Amino acid sequence: xxxxxxxxxxxxxxxxxxxxxxxxxxxxxxxxxxxxxxxxxxxxxxxxxxxxxxxxxxxxxxxxxxxxxxxxxxxxxxxxxxxxxxxxxxxxxxxxxxxxxxxxxxxx
Amino acid sequence: xxxxxxxxxxxxxxxxxxxxxxxxxxxxxxxxxxxxxxxxxxxxxxxxxxxxxxxxxxxxxxxxxxxxxxxxxxxxxxxxxxxxxxxxxxxxxxxxxxxxxxxxxxxxxxxxxxxxxxxxxxxxxxxxxxxxxxxxxxxxxxxxxxxxxxxxxxxxxxxxxxxxxxxxxxxxxxxxxxxxxxxxxxxxxxxxxxxxxxxxxxxxxxxxxxxxxxxxxxxxxxxxxxxxxxxxxxxxxxxxxxxxxxxxxxxxxxxxxxxxxxxxxxxxxxxxxxxxxxxxxxxxxxxxxxxxxxxxxxxxxxxxxxxxxxxxxxxxxxxxxxxxxxxxxxxxxxxxxxxxxxxxxxxxxxxxxxxxxxxxxxxxxxxxxxxxxxxxxxxxxxxxxxxxxxxxxxxxxxxxxxxxxxxxxxxxxxxxxxxxxxxxxxxxxxxxxxxxxxxxxxxxxxxxxxxxxx
Numbered sequence: 001x002x003x004x005x006x007x008x009x010x011x012x013x014x015x016x017x018x019x020x021x022x023x024x025x026x027x028x029x030x031x032x033x034x035x036x037x038x039x040x041x042x043x044x045x046x047x048x049x050x051x052x053x054x055x056x057x058x059x060x061x062x063x064x065x066x067x068x069x070x071x072x073x074x075x076x077x078x079x080x081x082x083x084x085x086x087x088x089x090x091x092x093x094x095x096x097x098x099x100x101x102x103x104x105x106x107x108x
Numbered sequence: 109x110x111x112x113x114x115x116x117x118x119x120x121x122x123x124x125x126x127x128x129x130x131x132x133x134x135x136x137x138x139x140x141x142x143x144x145x146x147x148x149x150x151x152x153x154x155x156x157x158x159x160x161x162x163x164x165x166x167x168x169x170x171x172x173x174x175x176x177x178x179x180x181x182x183x184x185x186x187x188x189x190x191x192x193x194x195x196x197x198x199x200x201x202x203x204x205x206x207x208x209x210x211x212x213x214x215x216x217x218x219x220x221x222x223x224x225x226x227x228x229x230x231x232x233x234x235x236x237x238x239x240x241x242x243x244x245x246x247x248x249x250x251x252x253x254x255x256x257x258x259x260x261x262x263x264x265x266x267x268x269x270x271x272x273x274x275x276x277x278x279x280x281x282x283x284x285x286x287x288x289x290x291x292x293x294x295x296x297x298x299x300x301x302x303x304x305x306x307x308x309x310x311x312x313x314x315x316x317x318x319x320x321x322x323x324x325x326x327x328x329x330x331x332x333x334x335x336x337x338x339x340x341x342x343x344x345x346x347x348x349x350x351x352x353x354x355x356x357x358x359x360x361x362x363x364x365x366x367x368x369x370x371x372x373x374x375x376x377x378x379x380x381x382x383x384x385x386x387x388x389x390x391x392x393x394x395x396x397x398x399x400x401x402x403x404x405x406x407x408x409x410x411x412x413x414x415x416x417x418x419x420x421x422x423x424x425x426x427x428x429x430x431x432x433x434x435x436x437x438x439x440x441x442x443x444x445x446x447x448x449x450x451x452x453x454x455x456x457x458x459x460x461x462x463x464x465x466x467x468x469x470x471x472x473x474x475x476x477x478x479x480x481x482x483x484x485x486x487x488x489x490x491x492x493x494x495x496x497x498x499x500x501x502x503x504x505x506x507x508x509x510x511x512x513x514x515x516x517x518x519x520x521x522x523x524x525x526x527x528x529x530x531x532x533x534x535x536x537x538x539x540x541x542x543x544x545x546x547x548x549x550x551x552x553x554x555x556x557x558x559x560x561x562x
Contacts, residue, residue: 064363064366064368069368069370069476070368070370070371070438070442071397071401074401074442074443075401075402089443090442090443091439094366094367094439097366
């Protein structure tokens, strides 16, 4: 798992060549994309995407890789709690930072 | 929003009470150019603009659209010091200065752009003569220019600069015949002020701060020069670099402990403060965006919030112990992010330690930003982040010192310590920065090692 977010890698390309043509940004590794199966997984993926401002989130995408910080994390937890009627804390998101992990944590 | 809508709003212009952020700013009001109401208290940013020529007249009109759209850019603080209020003025034209660089090869342009930014930072902007934003356009050639945006800090904070730039690029594209997306709805700053007073607080958050800051004293640092020496206030900036390999290792340590880079920076910074002062129960602070968890992301104004971070380092056996405690501190504090004035009300003693004749407060911020502006049309706007030189004269800080450490897109960490020159000697700040760098290196290479508490 890389230490830089995809967003930062894109920014690095732009900074090195401000006038160059850039590929379309893809904020998740398409080879690793695993689609959600259940309605709850779908909801979680959609809310991750909304709170983090990215186009598509799969089960294995990691909150931190997607540009997650404390403040958008708090927003995300609020969205999840509202949508799913839960009482998750920001600590739980940080400890279970992928949709798959968080989904499993909610189940147990 | 169309210009017509914005003009309609402007017709309803009037007065409003101060926001709590403006009250916070007023706490530091000692008058003078370097004070909160002074002409040296501004936010400034530079963008490289490529892809085509920039027409100064169109840019001027586009900036007028932005001033019409955001009341804060034409709202001044009026009234005597004990009875201040906001006065919202009608839209008026903003200043756009145009300069031309001498012919410069591509490889030297970034350096010239940094020099330009530093020069502009020695200039001023009035807190009383609207509008409170201005632009300098400096051209390398007809496909490459630098755009510098300056706003008085009572009207424009760091996040507002990015909002203004996005809006300006949108309006410029619209005025040059491009089809542009509609800008998102932007609540006005006075709505933010009303929200702060009516809805920002919570009993739970107030209770949290009362318990958490019970008896706490801000961990102030000793100044070189006492306040009573009466030197005129000015502000300088020291910059230092953290190698890319150290930054990458910090990110890895942060990730393996499920923390953010900010938390790692805060852990390193707390260890610095501990070494400077010998204090183990460290109380520092940072600035959050203060935007109501997203309600006011599109608002221009001074919205940032000063949030105390208290971490007791007693018994930490490793750097990672410090990091884990810092994570706890940050997640709790950010979950209870209410306006500073409400936090101070629960801990009235908090800042006394930092206001003595020979002590002051330092603050840390580290905000990851996306340098690429979401701009329709032909032009590309990229924020200039690689600023590496120190400055003898910079935009003002309210007191003490503000530390800002960020990862540049090149991978290098760039630290900036903006400090009151009338309180600190440059050597003192430089040696603090060097010590921060040493702690960062040790933290990143041996996270399990002892943090060397005094």
